[in-house]
Amino acid sequence: MKFLKSPFFWIVIAVSLLYAVYPKLGNNITLRETLVLSAIYVILATNLNLMIGYTGYVNFGSIVFFGLGGYLTLWLIGGYGWNLYAAVLFAGVVTSLLTLALGFGILRLRGAYFALATIGVNEAVKDFVSNFDKWGGSEGIFLPFSTYKSMGGAVHALWTVYFLIIGVMALSLLLSWFIKRSKFGLGLFAIREDEDAAIVLGVKAPVYKAIAYSVSAFLPAVAGGLYFFKNGSIVPEEAFNLHLSIESIVMVMLGGQGTVTGPWVGAFLYERLRGLLLTTPSLSNFHLVIAGVLLLLIILFAPGGLMGWLYKRWARVRGVLE
Amino acid sequence: MSTPILEVRNVTMTFGGLTAVDDVSFNMAEGEILGLIGPNGAGKTTLFNVINGVYKPTRGNVVFRGRDITGLPPYDVVRLGLARTHQIVKPLNEMTVLENVVVGACFGAENLGLEPAQYVAEEVLEFTGLLQMKDELAGKLNIALKKRLEVARALAANPRLLLLDEVLAGLNPSEVAKMLDVIRSIRDRGISILMIEHIMQAIMSLSDRIVVLNFGQKLAEGTPDEVANDPQVIEAYLGDPEMAKRILEEEEA
Amino acid sequence: MLQIFSSVMDGLLIGLVYGLAAIGLTLIFGVMDVVNLAHGSIIALGMFFLYLFFGAGLHPYLSLVPVAILGFFFGVIVYLIAVKRIISGPPLMSLLSTFSVSMIIIGIGTALWSTSPYNINFKVETYNILGYTVTSARLIAAVAAVLVTFGLYFFLYRTVLGKAVRAVANNREAAELMGIPSQQILAISFGIGTMLAMLSGALIATLFPFTILSGGVYELKSFVASVLGGLGNPTGALLGGIILGLIEGSVAPFIQISWTNVIEFVIFVLILLFFPTGLFGGRK
The missing domain is CATH 3.40.50.300 (P-loop containing nucleotide triphosphate hydrolases)
Structure with missing residues (x-):
């Protein structure tokens, strides 16, 4: 139980508890909804970082995991009366396995080709689901209000889902941290730096990449299930929104790719910034412009992101936060 | 024979x-x-x-x-x-010299865990005379040291x-x-x-x-x-x- | 029978315009290994530039000239600001920097024109050839796309500057050793790619209503077309565009139009997997 001694572990637990308890104490629904979004962003960015930051493969279509998880969950609950826990777990596992199979194919592509293929996969799935009558086509799936009854009514169910989402956020961060400190993570970083060299050094790159890809799909799929269950409905445009995929990349870059804390900080800041831009009347028209300029500045002048910049200045921080 | x-x-x-x-x-x-x-x-x-x-x-x-x-x-x-080095060196640039060699030890013939690999790597670095710069980023080394790093990495595979x-x-x-x-x-x-x-x-x-x-x-x-x-x-x-x-x-x- | 013929012809004509858009994308990739994610927003900008010149009283087809010039300089500026600094970095950097340009363009575009649809209202003839009905706008758009492509080839193969572009595409370092100023060539190439994207956008604007977000669809079609033809290969991109148009046209009578996208993206991923250099061979 060495991890119990690590400050990072306790920071994650403390922040997650704070997330969970604070809105509940004041029964503050608005705050809860803001934090849901923030937590979802953290989940998406942190898992995406396993591919972009750890393995060096730019997944532009990571949102497909989130959407597929959402669809599978709502389909199982709405169509077959599964309970929420079983449904999200099943959705996570199925999405992961599909991603594993897909990974053995498209991870043979490198650089821009892989990025394009991931966009293609997301768009293909979105267009397929839009036409798939079993899943309601472009109308999507609606959960009847009675679904929440078995969870002690809607109010209670929504709080439960909220705590679960916070739990998934904590798990994402811990997973990312464990991988970074593992032999598996070392292999991934070697692949990121030079895949051919890594292979010659003995890293089973095709398998490692596919596993990383598959792992990076699991928790986002679970989160998608929880999120759309909370909303009570899902439509293709929202589930497979390529834009959110790319925003997740922005969060990873903003915080610092390849670090554990970076995507967390990046997602949190991005959510705050987005909220600020959208709610300030004079800025709301320009929120895309401002976000774009910010992204451009990071890429041109601070490609290591916030944490990369911080670690360069204070190397000691790195030991604590990773 | x-x-x-x-x-x-x-x-x-x-x-x-x-x-x-x-x-x-x-x-x-x-x-x-x-x-x-x-x-x-x-x-x-x-x-x-x-x-x-x-x-x-x-x-x-x-x-x-x-x-x-x-x-x-x-x-x-x-x-x-059976390990090898490359004519055109291929350091893992953004990783330290030590980490480079740990990769070699981890994924080599012994299939070591992270901790034992650490010891093997330090030993190999000592042997190849790279121990002083184990915390440098591999990409920052000069060509002679990069060549030695190639050898060290291959050697760490035992x-x-x-x-x-x-x-x-x-x-x-x-x-x-x-x-x-x-x-x-x-x-x-x-x-x-x-x-x-x-x-x-x-x-x-x-x-x-x-x-x-x-x-x-x-x-x-x-x-x-x-x-x-x-x-x-x-x-x-x-x-x-x-x-x-x-x-x-x-x-x- | 006639219906199928009409669909195929429609597909061919629009496919040429897709092809032009795809050439803009593939040229930039071929010369500098940058997948330009601002491509779609630049196409949309081409639509709105045409709208502005048209609004100022210029005939839509005459407006293509200033749109082209604006497009070129716009591309050069984008290159200098957003691409030049990270051109030698990992692919993630150029993907993101061009994407941020896209966010900025769409952001400003939305503020200026909102996201509601616009169209270019001008007199369009309708011809009937052996029962096939076609508008002059479609014919002219296709012909214009072909002419611009010929122009590009003339430039690349018959002018000194064009040959320099090809030299840089082939091997940037070797070209530099031969005294070719590669930075200028890269800027010019990005300008030309952008110009082609804007022209295709302008041509599309003469056919269909458009919004500032319309570029996204054509960006994805450009990806599919250029991957079909082999990324980096302009002829391939044009053929890829035609294939795309033909697929859309020929399946249209048989299945719901919304399924064509699924087919296109599945083909796209399969081509990437099994023919990564495209159907006609990519660069190198």
């Missing part, structure tokens, strides 16, 4: 219409240093790539310690105890056979001398070495035997003396005046 550590049997490698390696065969005994020489474009590095599994040969077999490893991917080959691809090229005389010391001590550890080299003096003095490639074919094989006096070899190198001059100079010396 015991099983050879490496048997290359009738290996041919073609790319499209081009034959880079043409029906090459040779054996290597355990503990031997075998030099692989030949003019530029003779197919030496291609042969290395076939041996460690980067390429699957068009025809022929590679047998390592009695086991046919033809077409096995490189990550499986290194697991069996190989029985090490393929060294021009580890002396681009080094100044004192760096060459240091590297030669390292190579000799590797051999003293009982590791067999197959090395490509252009610096004739070095390879003549280090190798037990030498294989000469020319236009993808094996031209000659024998002790350094035999090879240096082989009229065919001299003729082949006369096509490369620079090399011929070097050989002649070294003969005089």
Whole structure:
């Protein structure tokens, strides 16, 4: 139980508890909804970082995991009366396995080709689901209000889902941290730096990449299930929104790719910034412009992101936060 | 006689219409240093790539310690105890020197966990004289140190056979001398070495035997003396005046 | 029978315009290994530039000239600001920097024109050839796309500057050793790619209503077309565009139009997997 001694572990637990308890104490629904979004962003960015930051493969279509998880969950609950826990777990596992199979194919592509293929996969799935009558086509799936009854009514169910989402956020961060400190993570970083060299050094790159890809799909799929269950409905445009995929990349870059804390900080800041831009009347028209300029500045002048910049200045921080 | 550590049997490698390696065969005994020489474009590095599994040969077999490893991917080959360095160094730039070598130890023949790999890596760094810069980023090293890092990484895999691809090229005389010391001590550890080299003096003095490639074919094989006096070899190198001059100079010396 | 013929012809004509858009994308990739994610927003900008010149009283087809010039300089500026600094970095950097340009363009575009649809209202003839009905706008758009492509080829193969572009595409370092100022060539190439994207956008604007977000669809079609033809290969991209148009046209009578996208993206991923250099061979 060495991890119990690590400050990072306790920071994650403390922040997650704070997330969970604070809105509940004041029964503050608005705050809860803001934090849901923030937590979802953290989940998406942190898992995406396993591919972009750890393995060096730019997944532009990571949102497909989130959407597929959402669809599978709502389909199982709405169509077959599964309970929420079983449904999200099943959705996570199925999405992961599909991603594993897909990974053995498209991870043979490198650089821009892989990025394009991931966009293609997301768009293909979105267009397929839009036409798939079993899943309601472009109308999507609606959960009847009675679904929440078995969870002690809607109010209670929504709080439960909220705590679960916070739990998934904590798990994402811990997973990312464990991988970074593992032999598996070392292999991934070697692949990121030079895949051919890594292979010659003995890293089973095709398998490692596919596993990383598959792992990076699991928790986002679970989160998608929880999120759309909370909303009570899902439509293709929202589930497979390529834009959110790319925003997740922005969060990873903003915080610092390849670090554990970076995507967390990046997602949190991005959510705050987005909220600020959208709610300030004079800025709301320009929120895309401002976000774009910010992204451009990071890429041109601070490609290591916030944490990369911080670690360069204070190397000691790195030991604590990773 | 015991099983050879490496048997290359009738290996041919073609790319499209081009034959880079043409029906090459040779054996290597355990503990031997075998030099692989030949003019530029003779197919030496291609042969290395076939041996460690980067390429699957068009025809022929590679047998390592009695086991046919033809077409096995490189990550499986290194697991069996056959490691290599690259002519064009491939450091993992954004990782430290230590981390680079830990990768070698982790994924090498011993398949070590992170912690034992750490010890092995430190030991190898000490052995190759890189320990002082273990926390530097590998990308920041100069070329001589990068070459040594290549060797250290391969060594950390705990190989029985090490393929060294021009580890002396681009080094100044004192760096060459240091590297030669390292190579000799590797051999003293009982590791067999197959090395490509252009610096004739070095390879003549280090190798037990030498294989000469020319236009993808094996031209000659024998002790350094035999090879240096082989009229065919001299003729082949006369096509490369620079090399011929070097050989002649070294003969005089 | 006639219906199928009409669909195929429609597909061919629009496919040429897709092809032009795809050439803009593939040229930039071919010369500098940058996948331009601002491509779609630049196409949309081409639509709105045409709208502005048209609004100022210029005939839509005459407006293509200033749109082209604006497009070129716009591309050069984008290159200098957003691409030049990271051109040698990992692919993620150029993907993101061009994407940020896209966000900025769409952001400003939305503020200026909202996201509601616009169209270019001008007199369009309708011809009937052996029962096949076609508008002059479609014919002219297709012909214009072909002419621009010919122009590009003339430039690349018959002018000194064009040859320099090809040299840089082939091997930037070698070209520099031969004294070709590669930075200028890269800027010019990005300008030309952008110009082609804007022209295709302008041509599309003469056919269909558009919004500032319309570029996204055509960006994805450009990806599919250029991957079909082999990324980096302009002829391939044009053929890829035609294939795309033909697929859309020929399946239209048989299945619901919304399924064509699924087919296109599945083909796209399969081509990437099994023919990564495209159907006609990519660069190098």
